[in-house]
Every structure is written in C-alpha cells, then in structure tokens.
Amino acid sequence: MRAAVECAGGEPVTALVRYQCALLVRGHRWLAPAVLYAAILAIGIRGGEPALDSLGFAAAALTPSAAWLVRICVGAEPDAARACTVAARGAARTHLAALLAALAGALTLALAGTGAVLAVSDPRSSDHEVRLDVLPTAAAGLTAAVSCALLGVAVGALANRPVLRGPARSVPATLIGALAVLVAGVSPANAAVTGLVTGSRHGTVDLPLGPLALAAAVTAAAAAAACAVSGRRG
C-alpha cells in the first residue's frame, strides 16, 4: 500500500487516505459490512472444527464485505465536499484514496476474522489426527484472507462508480462479482481457499503466496483502471 501511495504523489495522498479512512470510521459506515462478515462467520464456523477448513471459509466470507466496503468508500463523500477534494488533488488520486481506505478496512476485518477463527477452532487436520503448528496455520489463514480481501476490493472497484454508475447496475454487479471470484476456477481467491482446505485434508500447511501475488496484481490493475476512468470522467 505504501508503494501505491508513494507512486501516486506522496504526502497529499497520505492525507487523502487519512481523510477517507476518517469518513469510513467516523460515519460508522463500516458497521454494516463488518456485521455481515461477523454473521457469516457465526453461522458457518463452529468451535472445535479443523482450523484450516474454518480459515478457508472465513477468507472466502470476506470477499463480499470487502467489495461492499469499496462501494461505501467511493460514495462516502457528499458531492459538494468531493468537488473541493477533487479540485485540490485530482479525481484519480481522490478515487485511489477511497479504494485504499476500503482496503485498509478489509484488511482489518481479515486480521480480526483470522484471529477469532484461530481462537475457537482445533489446530488439527480434517480428521483431527495430525496436529498443525499454530504460527504457519495462522500465516496461511491470514494470507488467504488478504487474497480474498484484495479480490473483493478489485470487484468493488470495477462494479461501482465511476466504472458502473447507479445502484441498479452496481449492486448486482458487486454481488455477482464477489461470488464469481470465489467460485471461478482461475481465481486466486478460489486457489487460496482450496489450498487451505486441501492442506487440511492432508495435514499440511501451505502458505498461499502465489494466489496472494496474483490477487495483488489483479487488484492493482482493477484499481488503476477505476482511477483512470475517474480521472477521465472527472
């Protein structure tokens, strides 16, 4: 994130991200997607189940909330205030700052979700036979969650303004996109989650770094495209 901030113009973008994060946090708009995430975890995860299976589920559950956070962040600022920020720093940077604020929110959820799942689940393989080391398990779960959060942000960036305008298109596109990146065979989110579940069956922990790198690249491209559209359409 630091690199993205610096290549987009240094300090003022940091100030923009800080402003967008404050809009998200102080306005309590983060609550709804956070509650959605917590509710899915509460329904889908039971105490004492194998850790990697639960972590895979928790990671996948993050994608729709991350996409929703983007929808909230890119529409958080009232138009009159947005005109002031865009005049100061340009539409592309203002949009990038909103996406980075959403990503920061999604990563916070990833951290909290992974921690909560680890606390209640059994650090063993699917058949409860093989004991797994806690730290590598946590790292693998977090990596998968971050991959899913990144892809959720990518979906949110492409399905909301300025790429798609109006709730009639944006809301279904956000939902369908978030589900599609979970089930599509080529998706790094799918690969990361599948990796955890397979590892759980075999009693091995694989850090899904390949899917993470791919998810980061896809998200960077989606964000760049959305910011470019924002710069062109103003």
Added chain:
Amino acid sequence: MRLEGVGRRYGVRGPWVLRGVELGLPPGGGVVRVEGANGSGKSTLLRLLAGIDRPSAGRISGRPSRTAYVPERFPATGLPFTARGWLVHLGRVHGLGSGEARARAGEWLERFGAAEFAGAPLDELSKGTCQKVAVAQGLLADPGLLVLDEAWTGLDAAARGALDVAVGELAARGSTVVFVDHDPSRLPGADRWQVAAGAVTPARTAPYAVITVSGPEDAPLPPDVVAVRTGDRVSLTVPDERADEVLRELLTCEPPWSVRGVSR
C-alpha cells in the same frame, strides 16, 4: 494557465455546453468574473478550470498545483466531522502540515465570524455557517487558483465583505481568482469573461478607480468595495461612477481616512 480548444458536452452525443474555448488566465494573478445567462455554461467553465470536470475536447495546461474550489451550496450532511476537523483534513489534503492546517482553520473561521462553531458537528450547522466553512476551505492553503461558484450566496453581509477582502489579498499575492456571482457590483475591478452560446469571450472591463488611503486600524471601510491592505495602506478598487461617493465616505467617516492617491 491556458485553455486550448476546450469543449465540454455531457454524453457522447449530447449538445456542446462549451466549445472551442481559447483562453489564458492573467499570468501575474488577478481576478476574473465569469458572466452569462442561466444555463450558459458558467458553472461548467468553473468546474473545468478547477479540474473537477474534464474537457471532452481540447486541453487545459498550467493549472497551479494548489487549486481550491468553493461550491455555491455546501450541504454537509454525511460529513461526520466538526467544522475544524473537516478543515484540518482538507488543509492536509491541500498539502499543509497538521499544526498549520489547524491554526489556519481557526484563523479563517474567525475572519468569517464562525469561530464559535469550530467545534460543532458540520451537520448541526446552519446553511450560512456551512458556507463559511466551505469558503474557509478555499482560502486555507493560499491557493494559486481559487474558483468561487457563487460562494457569496448564503453568507451574511460581514462574511461577504470578508470574502471580498480575502480575494483582494490573494490576487495581490499573485494568485488567480475566478468567480461567478449574481451581484453585478461584486469585485468591480475584475476582468470579465462572457459565456454565451458555448463560447467564452473576454469582455471589456468597466472603467474603475483605485483609491489609496491610510488611517487608524479601526477606521470603517465603505461597504461593497474591494479593499487590499498592505502595511498601513489600503487600496480600494471601485467603479468609476462610484469613486466620488466612496471618497466622500472615506473622508467623512469617524475616524477619517487620509487619501494618499487616486488613479484610474
């Protein structure tokens, strides 16, 4: 800053709101008034100048790195900040440090008579006070280009006067201020651009006089004149036909001003 062949239309087949606009902003800074009928494209021109909107054709180059915009109405519902909190955020976005942003937010709210609302949540403020916050935002970071879209609307008389003075000071420091306002006597020394039928043409500036005076700090200034204070001197820009009336007011007010020079 230059506009070359700038056009703007909404939608790929929409009618051109502006077309083939060739303009240069005064290089050493100055004040430009944009005039035209309702719906002629004044606001579109201002949004293009401020960089909020992109031209559909042509290009705009040389925009100052610090550009600020003040909208006509500033509804602050949905901004979960206090007046000062939002100004500090925007000051940082404009490139100020946190401490400086905070100090300047306080100063500008004070100049517009809104210091007592600094700690109040934005969505509890009256329309007029919100507008003062928006205007303070525009002036916070000494912009090289300030774009005011009827920013005076909704301000009380004292704040309107304070904005006139602030615009004069900014222009005197070499910045450019472009504005739209429905009061034809607003900032009478300004250059004028006429927007009509999608074209923008510089209009001949009405003749005006500059009166330089000095006097004690508490001496009152006549209303509705552009006053720029440099040291103990104040330069007033007034329309030619009002020059005698303003001179009379300056010499008869209590305490009186002493006139240092009059030029046209």
